[in-house]
Amino acid sequence: MPLSSPPNTTCDFPFHFRCPYRWEELGPETTQGLRYYEVCKKDVHIVSTRANFKKYAELGHCVAVRLPKCRW
DSSP, rough: OOOBBTTTOOOOBBBOOOSSSSSSSOOEEEEEEEEEEEETEEEEEEOHHHHHHHHHHHOOOOEOOOOOOOOO
């Protein structure tokens, strides 16, 4: 599956899938920067740098991005 960027953003982070839920709508943080999403039964990591995005994405983890320049 080709990677694509989320629509309506100023960032160029490649995503396989863009979840319609926001970080705040996921379950409570289980540890700092990690929330469990009950619907898909997966952990989601919040990142604020490209390096962390790449690290978690390359490991196949779900990632939420928090960057001030992004409009999502």
